[in-house]
Amino acid sequence: MSLFSDNIRFLRTQKKVSQDKVAEATGIPRSNYAKYELGYSEAPHDALLKLSRYYHCSIDLLLSVDVRKVDFEKLLKLDDNRILLPISVDSNGDNVIEVISHKAKAGYLSSYSDPEFIESLQHLTLPFVKNGKFRAFPVEGDSMPPHKDGSFIVSRYIENLGDVIDGKTYVLLTKSEGIVYKRLSRSGAKKLTLQSDNTFYKPYEIKISEVLEIWEYNCSIATKEFAPDDISPESITEMFLQLQKGMNEIKNTLKG
Template sequence: MNFLSENLKFLRQSHQMTQQELAEKIGLKKSHIGAYEEGRATPKISAIQQIAVLFRLTLDQLIGVDLRNNYTGNVTAKETLKILSIMVNTQNEELITIVPVKASAGYLNGFADPEYLGKLAAFNMPVPELSPGKTYRVFQITGDSMLPVQPGSYVFCEFVESVADLKEGHPYVLITKDEGLVYKRVYARGARQFLLKSDNTVYDPYVVDGENVIEIWKADGVLSFNLPQPSHLEISRLSDLLTEMKEEIRQLREG
């Protein structure tokens, strides 16, 4: 069943909004809201996403649940992360948004704001490793805690809708209230805590509370412009050692 039109009208009235006020909040015209509530038109997926974010609902709840009998102000399941805004092209195809280092601080406040995301670069990458129908985002990381992944690398990530989908020990980008963007290997510690580990053993593991985590993104790949350099000194030293060994063998044979 599709309850989108009924839910939209019910949610708007429950929050004492006019059609004009709702339209302004999600960047549409008042006539669009009227058409959606009356079932004369269907909003684009980007608009549905914005509505879900505004009322703190999942897409399934907004579309498939009759909220007139179930709404309590926030029916988002505790183990489900927040629905986030996305960018689409003119063909209504979802784009991959890039969050560079200089924008990571603002992302914490603007992650659910379509206007903020619209200012970030977004692109489409038709490669088989990125599955259609999933939401991806690229985060640029800093620091050396996840070496050999170099500082400044871009991590291609897939949005995690539920904590139950976490893979133990896999690297993830977490958006947290206290630290902002964090790239670590994640281990579940009960239902409400995560143990975060760095690949660089210089850094100690630490625990964060689930309530402190806003978004979780599963790392799928890395793009880096820091090309590895040959270890000239090590190669030279190895050559010297081989020369010394040959000389010692020669002397032993002559002796």
């Protein structure tokens, strides 16, 4: 028996469905699916993709993690959401930040759950970024000052929708818009309000079912220097907030 066989059998029993039901829903012949559960044959790529979508978890997780030890009830309940790949660390044990470059951004919406795509991303480490799954996303436009076009937002993956705090900033992967960075607030049980810090842009609502991933802002990396014209009341407030957050992180590190 393989870990994959144990995983799909466990997930099927958790859903309380038969092998016939899984076969019908995925389009995989029942005889083939039965062999996958028994470990008699390996599932090809197209079958892995179908099962990943059916059970709402990544292919990597199906193949390499014992899902019986994963608390699925606490995971974010979003349509087509995927559990991320296991957290990567470098030789010093520091979290590895996966960088979504401007070039990679175009393909992220269709490949965010593809292990090969994720493994191909560039990586970096920051000494104060720990305890979580982190990615760096590129900023475009002027909707979220003081973050300039070309900057990167380093964010921590949010597994549970209940961890989203009104008024904080998050990177979202949405079906219709791809990657967006906005200030969030709840709008009932099924919607979120997305707001820009630049008041020129009006807030708007999206259905939670449109959201594929949510990442909480952790820090930013500027790739361009600020010009005098960039200084505004909003940007000054944001800079003080970031300074305070950095000081709190240093204090917590010293306490630890």
